[in-house]
Amino acid sequence: MAGLGQWQASAARSIIAHAAEHLQADLSVKLWDGSIVPLGPGARSDITLNVRTPAAIRRLMLSPRLMTVFELYAVGAVDVEGGTPLEAARRWDHLKVLRLAKTLDRRLVLKKLWPFLVAGRGEAGPEGYRARVPTRFGKGRDDEELIRFHYDVSNAFYALFLDPEMVYSSAYFARPDMSLAEAQQAKLDMICRKLRLAPGDRLLDIGCGWGGLVCHAARKYGATAYGVTLSQEQYDYAQAKIARLGLADRVKVEIRDYRTIDEPEGFDKIAQIEMFEHTGLDNHDAHFRQMHRLLRPRGLYLHQASTRRPTFDLKAFRKPTPYQKVITRFIFPGGELDYIGLTVTNLERHAFEVHDVEGWREHFQKTLEHWTARLAENRAAAEAEIGAAKTRLWLLYFSLFALAFERNTTFVFQTLASKRQPGPSGLPFSRADLYRDEIGAPAAVEPERAETV
Template sequence: MSRELGTERELQATKAVIGELAKHLDVNICLELWDGTIIPLGQGAQEEIRFVIASANVLRRLLRQPSLISVAELYATGDLDVVGANPVDAMRHVDHLQFLALPRKVNKARMLKMALPILLKSYSVSSFVKRFTKEAGVTPNSGRNDKEMIGFHYDLSNEFYSLFLDKEMVYSSAYFPTPDSSLDEAQLYKLDLICRKLRLAPGDKLFDPGCGWGGLLCHAARHYGVEAYGTTLSEEQFAHVKAKVATMGLGDRVKVELRDCRSLADDQIFDKIAQVEMIEHVGIANHQDFYKYLRKHMRPRGVYFGQASFRRNTARPEDFPRLTPYMQFIIKYIFPGGELDHIGMTTGVLEQAGFEVHEVEAVREHFGYTTEHWVRRLYDRREEGAALVGMPQTRIWLLYLSLCALSFHRGALNAFQVIATNRRSGASGIGFDRTTVYGGARRVDADDARANMLKSA
């Protein structure tokens, strides 16, 4: 946190600037300055939840570099804080579009004159925030190091992720049977839904590329009797899955390897493939080759399940590749090399790669609930997070998850589940009643699954 609070002139200038900006805002929140002054940012704004500015350096930086990156770094170091609520609840009171419209509403010459005592000094930048500084690269053949980027995100520590994930350590959108279902209930429901959508049957060979902490692998093997194989590039995830499989006694049905999922032996063929929120790491330029690769390792009419986050499409195709401020923040601090396509792009590329698309289900609001649960859980255990990865990193994650929650709730981001098959002429094998029984897939207990597998052998 900045030690230099600012001179009296800077304090008065800050009050004048914030007061002028507040005339053009109507948000239900207040701003607290370092001397204790509280300034409402809207008519009747409540004081219980407040944004707190720790020094003149905060406004100095925001005036010179007004960006989400600036807000993120200031929040991470505590120079910009929220009191009275967790970040997602606080930001619900803020319409960010009002802030984006400010440059068109304020008198710039008047603002410059008021802010001059603040702008005379340069702002300082903290070095305590972990960021990814390398170029991601477009393809694996052009310097894209996926293992390094995956490690940046997932190898923080398994203990850190356990602070906010469910008991099964599922790091993807849950599926809530009801809005008041618990996170643990919703994640188990989602795992079971994936198995049913895949029409899993005892003896099926299931591939989970980017298998995370092994929740789906173990659930499918235990309850649907499949032979499950997963890959990950994360050292931390790999260690966790190996230990989990051993503890559950699933070593004869679940195998996980620390390797790139694109390095399978040519003769490894699967009946079903589940790709759960890992395509975001692949890079849009690599999507078509990646789906072709998956299809090469599927039997004819093998079933593919995909779940991912998506951006909205743009009116002009040439505008879509432009990085939004949100995505610039994400790739710098959270997901280096990450990219989100739109749902039309995904279904189109799947068809180009030789798949037949059967089902597309929007799960945006489920992801909003999921990320909101993650925020609340991490916020309640933020001191434990700080002990594991440092407070700046913990606060960056709180901001990231809060922005995700609001983006899904407001529809700025979307999420979909997609079912496709390895296309062949003739019947798809999917069946007709897909909204209830998903082709007759049913859970089996572990003993039944083992017995069926021995019979088939």
């Protein structure tokens, strides 16, 4: 058996050295026998990709897919030592990685693969969300189940990487040197300024999370805020926060599907901050109809959502990508991103007037970099809270999306619209006041420290 192990290690070194000729990367691979193989000339070994078993090589060679990488990383068969997956990925050229399967000498790889064919399959990856997700709400799609899969992990877990206000969406870095807490405060202020929130305004927050925006809008802008969520964990946290801040007379949060809200008088303002990604493409018309129904005439709607790049042939847009397949299995079951042109078209189709579209791609990149670093720093606590496999999956998820925003394949936009009416919109001709101070607006209130419940 020792002879087989040595044969496998030698074959693995040959395959990796051959791949290094094409990758020219600045990191190294560490094998199960302790040997280290650089992935490029002069590559450093301060960060290594650890391959812990011969079975991992077998699976990667027989199924060279992103799903395989996620499964192997989740169970620890493949690991990153000395840094995060994000730091490791920045040591190679992404396009060279994508072309690797086509550039390798197949005869060499097949010849060296023989000793791995007698290896076991190795430990299976985590199950994730395996059930089929119906596309349409009301026809078998259970959004509450899908939402709870993602959010009812543990409030203590989310507190390990989020800011003190527990805001789980792209921050707004008015200055590059802002802390995450400062940037999330700036984002909350920007939302309120774009919505022109004023004392007495009735605000609806769709997918209110842990209550960050509704409490901020009431404390700093005098609004009366109503938030809805489908997550029990988020609801419990938000209720405790509202009571702690003494906002029960101005802020209300419920566990409720927003599609069941009936408000004859309408809300003055509606915010939907990165909840839209959960609804599914086939439910977008119903979403915008409900937004229109819930707004008073000329009421303002702020739509913040991640999007992806459209395909040239729009008929191919809905074909799941490898990234979508791993994310919907392990992180966001039922999640789908549209493209910004579709967002604007749908708003106009459903009788909204679009006023502003602002891209925040690099802001979300920085947000994800913060979340990745904070989760890595608190990795031991995260593993104690939710287990090693889930912690690994979230680290890889944050890293993957930070790179997607950096590489200009995934985006996030804030789109401001109003319920269309004849005549003036009621908005200022200039948007200069939105950026007058970048953190300013009303007098700042110190963010509270996150508490776990």
